[in-house]
Amino acid sequence: MYTTFFSLDENPFSISPNPRYLYKSSQHMDALAHLMHGIAPDGCITLLTGDVGTGKTTISRCFIEQVSESATLGIIINPKASGNELLNLVCKEFGISCSDDQPTSIPELVNQINNYLLDIYRGGGNAILLIDEAQNLDMDSLELLRLLTNLETDTHKLLKIILIGQPELKNILNREGFRQINQRITSRFHLTPFSREDVARYIQHRLQTAGGDKTDRFSKAAVREIHRISSGIPRLINLLCNHCLIGAYAHGVARVNRTIVRRAAQEIFDESMVTPSIFSRPSTIFLTLGLFGVMVVFIEYLLTGQSSLMRIKEQLVTLASRFGALSP
Numbered sequence: 200m201y202t203t204f205f206s207l208d209e210n211p212f213s214i215s216p217n218p219r220y221l222y223k224s225s226q227h228m229d230a231l232a233h234l235m236h237g238i239a240p241d242g243c244i245t246l247l248t249g250d251v252g253t254g255k256t257t258i259s260r261c262f263i264e265q266v267s268e269s270a271t272l273g274i275i276i277n278p279k280a281s282g283n284e285l286l287n288l289v290c291k292e293f294g295i296s297c298s299d300d301q302p303t304s305i306p307e308l309v310n311q312i313n314n315y316l317l318d319i320y321r322g323g324g325n326a327i328l329l330i331d332e333a334q335n336l337d338m339d340s341l342e343l344l345r346l347l348t349n350l351e352t353d354t355h356k357l358l359k360i361i362l363i364g365q366p367e368l369k370n371i372l373n374r375e376g377f378r379q380i381n382q383r384i385t386s387r388f389h390l391t392p393f394s395r396e397d398v399a400r401y402i403q404h405r406l407q408t409a410g411g412d413k414t415d416r417f418s419k420a421a422v423r424e425i426h427r428i429s430s431g432i433p434r435l436i437n438l439l440c441n442h443c444l445i446g447a448y449a450h451g452v453a454r455v456n457r458t459i460v461r462r463a464a465q466e467i468f469d470e471s472m473v474t475p476s477i478f479s480r481p482s483t484i485f486l487t488l489g490l491f492g493v494m495v496v497f498i499e500y501l502l503t504g505q506s507s508l509m510r511i512k513e514q515l516v517t518l519a520s521r522f523g524a525l526s527p
């Protein structure tokens with residue numbers, strides 16, 4: 200197995216969101232701080248958004264680890280439930296007993312949840328409902344969540360809600376019909392992909408967490424290529440790096456280079472992601488602009504028998520001779 204070849208204890212690029220592997224980029228730390236801020240006494244709804252694979256669930260796992268001792272958590276992972284199904288899910292997550300056989304109405308369920316939250320509050324606790332993939336919540340469910348944020352004492356919201364989702368969640372909440380819930384968002388953060396520097400540090404961090412030594416297993420050109428192909432998205436970086444290590448191992452190479460990255464990328468991604476756009480390199484841009492300039496001058500020369508370069512040269516000569524005439 201390649202882990203032995205690279206002296207690693209385990210696969211460094213597994214795609215499960217394991218908090219042990221957390222790379223503390225400044226924005227991931229900011230995101231975590233926003234989640235923590237969202238559960239302060241004056242917090243209500245916290246929103247964490249980001250494209251697929253940018254690390255939302257990983258951050259939420261770290262958050263859960265940090266607060267699980269001090270707060271009562273309800274976690275809903277993929278909320279494709281509507282109306283009282285969602286409230287039933289909330290009850291289930293908090294361990295609120297509701298009878299399965301008798302359908303309970305929405306006001307009854309809200310009442311049960313309210314009583315439960317009041318008990319927690321009186322006991323000095325903090326109740327948090329975390330919903331991942333919240334872009335899947337339908338209109339009714341979002342309205343019910345808003346109802347749950349109405350449960351409060353004179354000074355405290357009884358339930359803090361954390362909504363985690365893809366960028367469309369922001370768009371949904373910006374729609375006219377969601378003004379009320381939107382106004383209850385007290386903290387929001389949007390995760391963006393890694394910069395090239397972060398990609399390099401991220402790869403090194405994951406290798407070392409998996410027991411690797413300080414050897415640079417990926418050349419600088421390889422990292423540049425990984426950043427370009429993955430667009431800095433951690434999940435894609437993991438997929439690609441894992442294939443790179445397998446490729447390097449198969450060829451008996453101790454250090455991943457750009458060719459290995461390209462080959463690995465061709466095995467897992469669509470061709471359009473792998474082939475570099477001709478405009479992605481500054482040298483190509485300068486070359487293209489240079490060629491374009493030469494063509495313009497040539498066409499101008501063909502059409503007018505003179506090119507602007509020749510005119511500029513003539514003007515420079517005239518100017519120089521005038522200066523020559525002026526000088527003593």
Ligand SMILES: Nc1ncnc2c1ncn2[C@@H]1O[C@H](COP(=O)(O)OP(=O)(O)O)[C@@H](O)[C@H]1O
Pocket residue numbers: 213214215216217220221222223224227249250251252253254255256257258433434437
């Ligand atoms: N800051 C990070 N540190 C370590 N691994 C990360 C980080 N961010 C993302 N990952 C990795 O990227 C992959 C996708 O992350 P995930 O949290 O599932 O993304 P999302 O929920 O945004 O789709 C996971 O394998 C996870 O381990």
Ligand SMILES: [Mg+2]
Pocket residue numbers: 255256257331
């Ligand atoms: Mg996720």
